[in-house]
Amino acid sequence: MNKQATSNGAAAADAAAVAADIEAQRRYRLAAKSSDPQTMYQAAAWSVHNKLVDAFDKTQEYWKEKDPKHVYYLSAEFLMGRTLTNAVHNLGLEGEYAEALKNLGADMETVRSQELDAALGNGGLGRLAACFLDSMATLDLPGWGYGIRYRYGMFKQAVKDGLQVELPDYWLDAGNPWEIRRPETQFKVGFYGSLDGDKWTPSEEVVAEAYDVPIPGYKTKTCSTLRLWDALPSSELDLAAFNAGDYVKAVELKRKADEITAVLYPNDATEEGKELRLKQQFFFVSASLQDTIARYLEKHSDLSGLAEKATFQMNDTHPTIAVAELMRLLIDVHGMDSNAAWGVTTKALAYTNHTVMPEALEKWPVRVIGKLLPRHMQLIEQINTQWLASIKDHVSAKVAKEQAAKKAEAAAAAVKVAAAAASAAEGKEAAAEEAKAGEEVEEVDLVAEALKAYSIVQENQWNKDEMLVNMAYLAVVGSFAVNGVAAIHSEIIKTDIFPHFVELFPQRFQNKTNGVTLRRWLAYCNPELSALITEALGTDAWVKDATLLAKLKPFAENAEFRKRWRAVKQAKKAELAAHIKDVTGYEVSTNSMFDIHVKRIHEYKRQFMNALSIIHRYSEIKAMSPEERKKVVPRVCVFGGKAASAYYMAKKIVALVLSIAETINNDKEVGDLLKVVFLPNYNVTEAELIIPAAELSQHISTAGTEASGTSNMKFALNGSFIIGTLDGANIEIGENTGFENLFIFGIKAEEINRLREERKDFKDYDPRFIAALDLIKSGAFGRPDYFDDLVASISDMNRGNDWFLLANDFASYMDAQAEVDALYSDQEEWTRRSIIYTASNGFFSSDRTIDQYAREIWNVQPCAQP
Ligand SMILES: *Cc1c(COP(=O)(O)O)cnc(C)c1O
Numbered sequence: 001m002n003k004q005a006t007s008n009g010a011a012a013a014d015a016a017a018v019a020a021d022i023e024a025q026r027r028y029r030l031a032a033k034s035s036d037p038q039t040m041y042q043a044a045a046w047s048v049h050n051k052l053v054d055a056f057d058k059t060q061e062y063w064k065e066k067d068p069k070h071v072y073y074l075s076a077e078f079l080m081g082r083t084l085t086n087a088v089h090n091l092g093l094e095g096e097y098a099e100a101l102k103n104l105g106a107d108m109e110t111v112r113s114q115e116l117d118a119a120l121g122n123g124g125l126g127r128l129a130a131c132f133l134d135s136m137a138t139l140d141l142p143g144w145g146y147g148i149r150y151r152y153g154m155f156k157q158a159v160k161d162g163l164q165v166e167l168p169d170y171w172l173d174a175g176n177p178w179e180i181r182r183p184e185t186q187f188k189v190g191f192y193g194s195l196d197g198d199k200w201t202p203s204e205e206v207v208a209e210a211y212d213v214p215i216p217g218y219k220t221k222t223c224s225t226l227r228l229w230d231a232l233p234s235s236e237l238d239l240a241a242f243n244a245g246d247y248v249k250a251v252e253l254k255r256k257a258d259e260i261t262a263v264l265y266p267n268d269a270t271e272e273g274k275e276l277r278l279k280q281q282f283f284f285v286s287a288s289l290q291d292t293i294a295r296y297l298e299k300h301s302d303l304s305g306l307a308e309k310a311t312f313q314m315n316d317t318h319p320t321i322a323v324a325e326l327m328r329l330l331i332d333v334h335g336m337d338s339n340a341a342w343g344v345t346t347k348a349l350a351y352t353n354h355t356v357m358p359e360a361l362e363k364w365p366v367r368v369i370g371k372l373l374p375r376h377m378q379l380i381e382q383i384n385t386q387w388l389a390s391i392k393d394h395v396s397a398k399v400a401k402e403q404a405a406k407k408a409e410a411a412a413a414a415v416k417v418a419a420a421a422a423s424a425a426e427g428k429e430a431a432a433e434e435a436k437a438g439e440e441v442e443e444v445d446l447v448a449e450a451l452k453a454y455s456i457v458q459e460n461q462w463n464k465d466e467m468l469v470n471m472a473y474l475a476v477v478g479s480f481a482v483n484g485v486a487a488i489h490s491e492i493i494k495t496d497i498f499p500h501f502v503e504l505f506p507q508r509f510q511n512k513t514n515g516v517t518l519r520r521w522l523a524y525c526n527p528e529l530s531a532l533i534t535e536a537l538g539t540d541a542w543v544k545d546a547t548l549l550a551k552l553k554p555f556a557e558n559a560e561f562r563k564r565w566r567a568v569k570q571a572k573k574a575e576l577a578a579h580i581k582d583v584t585g586y587e588v589s590t591n592s593m594f595d596i597h598v599k600r601i602h603e604y605k606r607q608f609m610n611a612l613s614i615i616h617r618y619s620e621i622k623a624m625s626p627e628e629r630k631k632v633v634p635r636v637c638v639f640g641g642k643a644a645s646a647y648y649m650a651k652k653i654v655a656l657v658l659s660i661a662e663t664i665n666n667d668k669e670v671g672d673l674l675k676v677v678f679l680p681n682y683n684v685t686e687a688e689l690i691i692p693a694a695e696l697s698q699h700i701s702t703a704g705t706e707a708s709g710t711s712n713m714k715f716a717l718n719g720s721f722i723i724g725t726l727d728g729a730n731i732e733i734g735e736n737t738g739f740e741n742l743f744i745f746g747i748k749a750e751e752i753n754r755l756r757e758e759r760k761d762f763k764d765y766d767p768r769f770i771a772a773l774d775l776i777k778s779g780a781f782g783r784p785d786y787f788d789d790l791v792a793s794i795s796d797m798n799r800g801n802d803w804f805l806l807a808n809d810f811a812s813y814m815d816a817q818a819e820v821d822a823l824y825s826d827q828e829e830w831t832r833r834s835i836i837y838t839a840s841n842g843f844f845s846s847d848r849t850i851d852q853y854a855r856e857i858w859n860v861q862p863c864a865q866p
Helices: 003-007 009-029 037-066 084-090 094-103 108-112 124-138 235-243 247-260 275-299 303-309 322-333 338-348 366-372 374-420 428-452 471-478 487-497 499-504 518-524 527-537 546-557 559-584 607-623 648-665 684-693 711-717 730-737 749-761 767-778 784-795 806-824 827-840 846-858
Strands: 070-074 078-081 118-120 143-148 156-160 163-167 180-191 194-196 199-201 204-216 223-233 310-315 349-352 363-365 457-460 463-470 481-484 509-511 593-598 635-640 674-679 696-699 721-724
Touching: 009 037, 009 094, 037 084, 037 094, 037 108, 037 204, 037 223, 070 124, 070 275, 070 846, 078 124, 078 223, 078 684, 084 094, 084 108, 084 124, 084 518, 094 108, 124 143, 124 204, 124 223, 124 310, 124 518, 124 846, 143 275, 163 648, 180 275, 194 374, 199 322, 204 247, 204 275, 223 247, 223 275, 247 275, 275 303, 275 310, 275 322, 275 366, 303 310, 303 338, 310 322, 310 338, 310 846, 322 338, 322 349, 322 374, 322 471, 338 349, 338 374, 349 471, 363 366, 366 374, 366 463, 374 428, 374 457, 374 471, 374 499, 463 471, 471 499, 481 487, 487 499, 487 509, 487 730, 518 527, 518 684, 518 711, 527 546, 527 559, 546 559, 546 827, 559 635, 559 674, 559 684, 559 827, 593 684, 607 635, 607 648, 607 674, 607 767, 607 806, 635 684, 648 674, 648 784, 684 711, 696 711, 711 721, 711 730, 711 827, 721 730, 721 806, 721 827, 730 827, 767 784, 767 806, 784 806, 806 827
Parallel strands: 070 143, 070 310, 143 223, 310 349, 349 481, 481 509, 593 635, 593 696, 635 674, 696 721
Antiparallel strands: 078 118, 156 163, 180 204, 194 199, 204 223, 363 463, 457 463
16 A cells, blocks of 8 residues: 555655664663564564554544544453554555665564464454454544453463363563553452442452553544553552551452453353453443543533443443443442433443353353442342333233233133033133133233343242343343344344343344454455455555445456466465464465364354364265376365363364364375364464465354354455355355355254254264264274264264254255365356455445444544544
8 A cells, every 4th residue: 555655755764764763662662782573573563652652642632622422342352463564554654664674674574473462352252342443443433442451361272282272371471562551540449348228338449550552543643542451459458458567468459459350261152150250340341431431521510411422332241230330330429310320321331242142141140249249239139120110011011912812812712612512501600700810810920920031130040049130131221222243143132132122122223244344354464465456446445445345346257367366365375385384284285275264163163063074075085086086176174263271072173173184184195185274373363364365264153153253254355255154244245245156055043943952853864974973983083082072962862962953054064065166176267256255245344334333323423633
């Protein structure tokens, strides 16, 4: 985008100024004598840091003066990845920095590779938050992210003896040039303690201290912030302990504060229900709300208008304690009456649901919340009582209507019976009277029973003695908008998770299909393809206006353009092949199809099913004659993804992929016809290298389980085919790309419940499926005992029930795989459609998503500096 810039005089002068600045950082900030790559990275990063601070200050001053409505994106996770390349590009200084580093004897590629990922997130949900920040800044929307400054991010995954091992991710080790500490911005956050009436006296207190991570928009002066909170011991309690001469207690308080922000919980799509996690959630939510209120009160005298200036978007249920905390702050701290506070709260909060899977829907025991946050538990009870009272008439009417319908049915049946048995007419009237009286009593109970389905506080279905707070229900009741993250998911939310609430306020439920930032996920991770797109379109405006990508479509028909498109893909494949060799030692051919399956390891994402299809492919090749083998389309099957440390089956899936890789890759008979690779430590940086090299990518979750997926969008934009189910955003990608261009297979979401019911009698096993399982059991890939539970989970109804329906989908998956092979043999057609993928999927830019949030939920307008 700025390639020409370095050749003109002004830019050369700029490059000289940048070089001088980098040198100054090295000499004075780092006091470094050498200029090794890590030093040069740090020096370059601090130099960029200063430019970001300037942009940040100007933006924030401007917003303060104009006082526009802000959105605050509350998220327990932000999966940011590296910053240097992104910041330099967004500032439009990539030419200058590349030139400056060259003049200093370094090179950009080596320098940028020194940066550790900021991995403050698990996967899709955290990465979505990061993409949203980029789009908010790029669209000049006044908006901040709020989160936690974990000292240990997502664990580093390594492989030892064929198994995943987890290593701590101490990402702040070498210092973090991308943050600004704000010792002047501190808020107290209390925990535990006692309640006297409604007056809460916490017994533990920490101080939240702000760190700002500047977020530069692309081609704009706007620079927003991700404000992350660190926890410090409260100086008051600390001092008291010191004054009492209790040094050990003072140190203990420091340890307790440290614990809160120590580590990101490494669970994706499951919740642990640990008290420390609730502590983390409350900690960052409370600090963020206090911070916003304090800034609001600098300009306004009372809080009744807060919702006109602030929307808090809650990313999943993790921050939903905000419903109670905003109430508490308004009532207890700022003296608002509780009705007014509820009015403000429910106009200020909005909630995004990210999952329909029961194990991921947070439900906190009343006991745990009551102990850690007694005042909040009291408020939740009050909110619930009022809520249930407010809907009682609706529920009574509904019950009465249902009863009336039932009675009418029964009466109709009775008439029939009566007609048939006219002789027994005597006692009929008396019996009818009796029945009526009984029904009235019953109806009262029925209303109470029906109300339970709406209750925020509910019985634990597995343990009748425990009451739980359903955090999603709290969020729905406390928000003015609730959204899902893909069209199908937003429908499933309405029918399966919150149907009772939809009855009451259908307009509250919306869809906002996810997106990804085209800066990181196309322009910067695939500069070669970007250059080709820019050349074809005659402009780089597509980086900010993704709808322009549609103009690529005619180029799909141009043979010369296809050749160049293919050459870019080959170059990206060669880069990935070199990386694979580096990391795993395996040599893969760039003449093979690169078939990629990268995402968190989870049974619902069905990496196991892909592994079984590879085992079948392997067996098939082994059984072929040399002549037949010549017709095989060679494949490199690449896997990547972390298994949560306590997720038993997921860890076995990783081990299985590693085992089949070892067997297949060392089988001389198979050679380049099939290679299997597990790339350890899948993270944002790995994704940026892997995705541009993909020709086929796998998004094969059981229909109805993946809320949206976002890597499917990244792959599509980089011209990779999708093999996948009718799930999440795959459906909308199909609508945009044309379903004929995707390899779609498998059962539909609406069939899942029935098929799960029928699983116990399932007989229709595909012989290839059975044979693949038998091969694992035979020990062909080693460790048959270790894989026994995994195999049983999908094939032995006494030990597992194939909950994710691999057996049901396997045959159609194999059919889709055969179509892939057939199409790949026609490289001209394959390339044509690859171009169509990129051209068709501008819709999945997070700029579009954020624009919809801003208009349809937040009512926040752009506020750009002149
Ligand atoms: C995009 C992304 C994800 C999400 O992938 P899905 O396939 O949508 O689950 C997870 N991890 C990383 C590092 C990503 O970049």
